[in-house]
Amino acid sequence: MNVVTCIAPVNIAVIKYWGKRDEDLILPINDSLSATLHTDHLCAKTTVMTSADFKEDRIWLNGSEESIDNKRLQNCLKEIRKRAKLGSDVGSWKVHICSENNFPTAAGLASSAAGYACLVAALAGLYNVEGDISAAARSGSGSACRSVFGGFVRWYSGSKPDGSDSIAKQIAAPEHWPEMRILVLVVNDTSKKVSSAIGMKRSVATSELLKYRAEHSVPWRVEEMTKAILDRDFTKFAELTMKDSNQFHATCLDTFPPCVYMNDTSHAIVELIHAYNAAAGEMKAAYTFDAGPNATLYLLEKDVPEVISILNHYFPTISLGDIGVEYLKGIPVQPAAVSEDLLRRINAERQSPGKLKYIIHTCARDIELIDKYGVITSLFGACIHKRDTRPLQEIVGEIIGHFVAYEEELGKRGTIFFGGTEPGMLDVLMWPWVERAKALPLAFDQPLNFDKEKFPHLMKWINGMKGQKFVQKNFGPFEAFAKVIKAQDDVDYDSI
Amino acid sequence: MNVVTCIAPVNIAVIKYWGKRDEDLILPINDSLSATLHTDHLCAKTTVMTSADFKEDRIWLNGSEESIDNKRLQNCLKEIRKRAKLGSDVGSWKVHICSENNFPTAAGLASSAAGYACLVAALAGLYNVEGDISAAARSGSGSACRSVFGGFVRWYSGSKPDGSDSIAKQIAAPEHWPEMRILVLVVNDTSKKVSSAIGMKRSVATSELLKYRAEHSVPWRVEEMTKAILDRDFTKFAELTMKDSNQFHATCLDTFPPCVYMNDTSHAIVELIHAYNAAAGEMKAAYTFDAGPNATLYLLEKDVPEVISILNHYFPTISLGDIGVEYLKGIPVQPAAVSEDLLRRINAERQSPGKLKYIIHTCARDIELIDKYGVITSLFGACIHKRDTRPLQEIVGEIIGHFVAYEEELGKRGTIFFGGTEPGMLDVLMWPWVERAKALPLAFDQPLNFDKEKFPHLMKWINGMKGQKFVQKNFGPFEAFAKVIKAQDDVDYDSI
Incomplete structure (x- = not known):
């Protein structure tokens, strides 16, 4: 039995995706733009297992079994299996999938985005698939393709019928705007909502306003939003975020x-945020709502303590004012005293206690390491394909230089894996390249000169990864790989 | 002191008015279409008084004094005073206005439409103004111009800068579709909402979707709706009504x-109505919402008992199932037993008790008599202006023929006035013509041949009207009027 466990982040769009122009290929009617959130506070976690004993593919979501005959699931499985690099026996084994979120599912918290991004990453680990998995993630849930990248990510709708130009790209790393913070306000609500997939299909079929939005509003908004992010212009960012959330919900109503x-x-x-911004005389916070009642607030780090206090005033907890860690999750924050004068100037109604279930304080981070990893993989690829004719040591020296950031990050996190106590998406995506690095000195007959003592955390990481069952099962024979590189001038790396 | 009391009906739009292209002249950005409701169940009632003792114009709304320095009020006063036919002393007296609704104000029940239609009618009575008052009503509140007519009324947006082609017209009398019924569901809600006037101004300034709606959606919808009404096509009528309500609220959200x-x-x-229509396999009811939380349902008479039962099942009263006259107001109706099978097929959530405050069952009627009165006034006018050269008796015979419907209606109602125990809008608008009818035989030296015995109710009405203070104060000297008609070949009737 092979087992892989992954975690994947949630992304919250500031320019919303709503409506497909192609239901089969999952191609959107407009561009969208999101921030990917930190996986410490909001993530999906998926374990995939494959075994000769399994009679059929099965899936459990948050503990209860669901039908595997779900078109989106089948799309993901098909897409990954097509690219599997496994012996034909293992490749034909059935798979069992267990997925859960550390946040409410189907509450409009982009759970399917995280879920499918995670599923695809886990399957990619299980089936030893390398390279970009965002298109595979999109085949499960459109917005999942944005969860594959960190920071601020734009999903280009593209125009080609085959969807090959409908791809997600990072427009700014989280470090570009490190002050940006996110508060997720989880609202007490039990009513059933129409699923996003059904909702957007119905909107495309019936809403005139959605058509107008996709064709005329979003194109300029997404450009303005990109500019606001690149300029770190919070006022503009906040205004566009709120307007776009409102317009998306307007088309749902239409x-x-x-x-x-x-x-x-x-x-x-919504009313409180407008009243607060008006009273403060500047944009302090922006709300956005996905296909559910929960609010996501974007705000700057400096304003978090005040906003927490104001939220606590207007949305008192059941225990009236007591906000413990069970209520305020995520990054710790000390609420600030709010002046009576400011409260007087905020023209909003105080709600009865218990309207909010809890608040998650988080930030956009983490996944930039995945994006950066592309630099390493392309250096690696250029070296194998002999497009880069520099001496091996020079190329490897450059690759090792890039690993410094990963070493430092592991040191900061204090965990064996990037995903924490278990391998996450980054861990799974990094492994195949690290595993095969040993083939390079053999293939080129040159030493690597990798100083293990400078990378104590990465060495622990390698040992940790080697202890993973899925790694042991798929461990590549690097000597054979070296021979392939050596023998062929024009190696087709993908066929190995 | 002169006193006039009037009542005026509510109208509920099925194609919504939202947004002005001219704030001063109150010209809308799109056509709208409404049904005028029966005044027995929903109306505004306004009393206007004028006296030499009053020091300033004042207004009381539902018992509490409001500022008279309201631009809309000032517009109405100016418009009516401009056309006043009073001695200069009375014309300069200050006015006191008392207005109240028999339904919640500012709850999105078109209270301002009824209120301003009523105010203008009352002022017209007080200042002895004749002719079309819909433009004057519009100067108070746009949709008030639709309340001046009965049945189904279309307000043409017009395109002229001076607004002279922005007028309301009846497209079908209530008798055209007598099966049409209306249920107003008054929702328990205390939160403040943005006023229509401020809301639509803000929408015009900020919503891209509203602009699209006004230019592209409404033009074809209003034509389709007119056709649906003329064809008595309830399915089409219901679909358009719901879609337009949703789109209007979508633009508010945008x-x-x-x-x-x-x-x-x-x-x-909304959810219940869709679930009910789906379970019934046909359009049974249509919802529409004005600028407030209350729903207005349009449905056919045959379905009222079932719909009442279904509403009572999904929106139980506080007393759980007990629906007395205090809860179900208006036209009496016996709820029908609903089959278990139908209830099973309705896919909607049952609400906790007390979500609805009460229900009003009403219909579109009444004001058609005002519209018909235009035929009488134009015959009268053509006679005075000597455009109609037939013998007086022939013209008067035709006028008297038209009065038969009014005689019968008063008989049916069993009240002295059309407005009930007090003069309503129709009574006030009719009076000046009746009052001056006596001038005709004098002016033309021919007898009228009016058989009082055939019109017992109208004779009681005339006596009742003569008992009204405002009539006594303004009673026209018909002998003088006769002389004017006789003396002038080309009489300018408006200057009399």
Whole structure:
């Protein structure tokens, strides 16, 4: 039995994706733009297992079994199996999937995005698939392709019928705007909502306003938003974020029958944020709502303590004012005292206690290491394909230089894996390259000169990875790999 | 002191008015279409008084004094005073206005439409103004111009800068579709909403979707709706009504900051109606929401008992199932037993008790008599202006023929006035013509041949009207009027 466990991040769009122009290929009617959130606080976690004993593919979501005959799931499985680098026996084994979120599913918290990004990463580990997995993730859930990257990510709708130009790209790393913070306000609500997949299909079929939005509003908004992010212009960013959330929900309401995702509490949050910004005389916070009642607030680090206090004033907890770690999750924050004068100037209604279930304080981070890893893999590829004719030591020296950031990051996190106590998406994506690095000195008859003592955390990481069952099962015979590189001038790396 | 009391009906739009292209002249950005409701169940009632003792113009709304320095009020006063036919002393007296609704104000029940239609009618009575008052009503509140007519009324946006082609017209009398019924569901809600006037101004300034709606959606919808009404096609009527309500609220949500008028209960009503129509396999009812949380349902008479039962099942009263006259107001109706099978097929959530405050069952009627009165006034006018050269008796015979319907209606109502125990809008508008009818035989030296015995109710009405203070104060000297008609070949009737 092979087992791989991955975690993957949630992304929250500031320019919303709503509506497909191709239901089969999952191609959107407009560009969208999101921030990928830190996996410490919001993530999906997926374990995939494959075994000769399994009679059929099966899936469990948050503990209960669901039908595997789900088109999106089948798309992902097909896409990954097509690219599997396994012996034909293992490749034909059935797979069992267990997936769970550390946040409410189907509550409009982009759970399917994280879920499918995670599933695809886990399957990629299990089937030893290398390279870009964002298109495979998209085949499960459109917005999942944005969760494959960190920071601020734009998903280009593209125009080609085959979808080959409908891809996600990072427009800015999280370090570009390190002050950006996110508060997820989880609203008490039990009512059933129309699923995003059904909702957007119905909107495309019935809403005139959605068509107008996709063709005329989003194109300039996404450019303005990109500029606001690159300029770190919070006022512009906040205004566009709120307007786009509102317009997305407007098109849902224009759908027939209408899709309603926000509830009275959601609208009370909207009212409070506008009242707060007005009282403060500047943009302090921006709300955005996905296909559910929960609010995501974007704000700057300096304003978090005040905003927490104001939220606590207008949305008192059941225990009236007591906000412990069970209520305020994520990055610790000390609420600030708010002046009576400011409270007086905020023109909003105080809600009855218990309208919010809890708040998660998080930030955009983490996945930039995945993006950067592309530099390493292309150096590696150029070397194998002999496109880079420098001496091996020079190329490897450059690769090792890039690993310094990963070494430092592991040191900062204090965990064996990037994913924490278990391998995450980054760990799984990095491994195949590290595993095969040993083939290079053999293939080129030159030493690597890798100073293990400078990379104590990465060495622990390598040992940790080697202890993983899925790694042991798929461990590549690097000597054979070296021979292939050596023998062929024009090696087709993908066929190995 | 002169006193006039009037009542005026509410109208509920099925193609919504939202947004002005001219704030001063109150010219809309798109056509709208409404049904005028029966005044027995929903109306505004206004009393206007004028006296030499009053020091200033004052207004009381639902018992509490409001500022008279309201631009809309001032517009109405100016418009009516401009056309006043009073001695200069009375014309310069200050006016006191008392207005109240028999339904919640500012709850999105088109209270301002009824209120301003009523105010203008009352002022017209007080200042002895004749002719079309819909433009004057519009100067108070746009949609008030639709309340001046009965049945189904279209307000043409017009295109002239001076607004002279922005007028309301009846497209079908209530008798055209007598089966049409209306249920107003008054929702329990205390939250403040942005006023229509402010909301639509903000929408025009900020919503891209509103601009699209006004230019592209409404033009074909209003034509389709007119056709649906003329064809009595309830399925089409219902679909357009719901879609247009949804689109209007979508543009409110697209406004920045957003205007939210519907609440969770409103959306639960929407969900129930869609679920009910789906379970029934046909359009049984259509919802529409003005700028507030209350729902108005349009449905056919035959379905009222079933719909009442279904509403009572999904929106139980506080007393759980007990629906007395205090809860179900308006036209009496016996709820029908609903089959278990139908209830099983309706896919909607049952609400906790008390979400609805009460229900009003009403219909579109009444004001058609005002519209018909235009035939009488134009015959009268053509006679005075000597455009109609037939013998007086022939013209008067035709006029008297038209009065038969009014005689019969008063008989049916069993009240002295059309407005009930007090003069309503129709009574006030009719009076000046009746009062001056006596001038005709004098002016033309021919007898009228009016058989009083055939019109017992109208004779009681005339006596009743003569008992009204405002009539006594303004009673026209018909002998003088006769002399004017006789003396002038080309009489300018408006200057009399």
